[in-house]
Amino acid sequence: AQKITQTQPGMFVQEKEAVTLDCTYDTSDQSYGLFWYKQPSSGEMIFLIYQGSYDEQNATEGRYSLNFQKARKSANLVISASQLGDSAMYFCAMREGLNRDDKIIFGKGTRLHILP
Amino acid sequence: DVKVTQSSRYLVKRTGEKVFLECVQDMDHENMFWYRQDPGLGLRLIYFSYDVKMKEKGDIPEGYSVSREKKERFSLILESASTNQTSMYLCASSFKNTEAFFGQGTRLTVV
Numbered sequence: 001a002q003k004i005t006q007t008q009p010g011m012f013v014q015e016k017e018a019v020t021l022d023c024t025y026d027t028s029d030q031s032y033g034l035f036w037y038k039q040p041s042s043g044e045m046i047f048l049i050y051q052g053s054y055d056e057q058n059a060t061e062g063r064y065s066l067n068f069q070k071a072r073k074s075a076n077l078v079i080s081a082s083q084l085g086d087s088a089m090y091f092c093a094m095r096e097g098l099n100r101d102d103k104i105i106f107g108k109g110t111r112l113h114i115l116p
Numbered sequence: 117d118v119k120v121t122q123s124s125r126y127l128v129k130r131t132g133e134k135v136f137l138e139c140v141q142d143m144d145h146e147n148m149f150w151y152r153q154d155p156g157l158g159l160r161l162i163y164f165s166y167d168v169k170m171k172e173k174g175d176i177p178e179g180y181s182v183s184r185e186k187k188e189r190f191s192l193i194l195e196s197a198s199t200n201q202t203s204m205y206l207c208a209s210s211f212k213n214t215e216a217f218f219g220q221g222t223r224l225t226v227v
Contacts, residue, residue, distance in 0.1 A: 009156070035215055045206065045218035091158060095213065101166045103174060104149060104208075104216050108158035 003027065004092050004107035012113045019079040021110050023092030026073060029053075032096045034075040035104070036066065039089040048090075051075060087114045118143045122207050122219035129226050135194040137222050139207030146212055148190035150174075150182065153204040153221075165190055166212075197226045 005024045013019045025034065036048040051059045051066045059066040067076040079086055092107045123138035141148065147166050151159040151174075161174030163182040171182050179201060183191045190209075194201055202225050208216035 006158075033213065043204070043221050045208075047215045047217070050215055093159075093216075099212075101170075101172055102147075102212070103161055103164050103172065104210070105161055105175070106151070106159035108156065 003105055004094055006092055006107040006110050008110045009108070010111045010113065012115055013082055014115050015084060016081055019082050019086070019112060020067070021077040021079075021090050021092075021112065023075045023077065023107060024073055025075060025092070025094050027094065027096050029096045032094055034066070034068070035093040035095070036064070036075075036077045037091045037093060037106075038086075039091065039109075040085075041088070045091075049077065082114050084114050084116060087112060118209075118217040120207060120209050120217050120219040122205075122222050124222050125220060127222055127224045129194075129197050129224065131198060131226055133194075133197050133226075135197045135224070135226075137192040137194075137205055137207075137224070139190045139192070139209075139219055140188050141190075141209040141217070142188065143209065143211075143217070144187065145209035145217075146187075147210045147216075148184065149208040149210075149216060150180075150190065150192045151206045151208065152176070153206055159206060162192065197224075199226050202226045 032053045034051045038046045049061045063080045065078045091109045095104045120141045149164040150162045165171045165184040181193045205222045207219040210216040
């Protein structure tokens, strides 16, 4: 069963608009972490933002924020005031548990296109 | 800066060959991971390791093995390469409970 679901394969957004990329996850653990990564056309994987399951506040990093709704198992990425350089593939990921042998699993990604 | 280095950016191998993909990290991370990335499928975990000589299967371990003899090095081995293993391979490392840092990827083509 898929543990990370990103339902939007692709999105087109006008420059300067806000963007919400959807991510839902499935876990029975109480302790877990959620991540978002950006992969531009160059192929590098860039870490954007992290949310721990016990964090009470939504994570924010500059123009990125994570809309964490624990009861709905949702961890959407919000990009404010989008820029052309935001065009990329975006991956949601989860790390279950707080143990040393925890793995990180990824969703299938959303390709975001910012239109001038 | 954290550095995760994969030995090759591009690799072309023949069907049936034994292939080694090497990954080295310089941050003393406990955890190391191998993923393959295919269009429409995202990143799929092949194997990971949380300590020297320790390994755990990911979601798609068939046809692969790994080796971690030293903390900084994690090798992915394709015992007998097949065309369906043509893919982008990404190595990553992390401390326990932190984000993973990725290498630049190896695009492997099996002909």
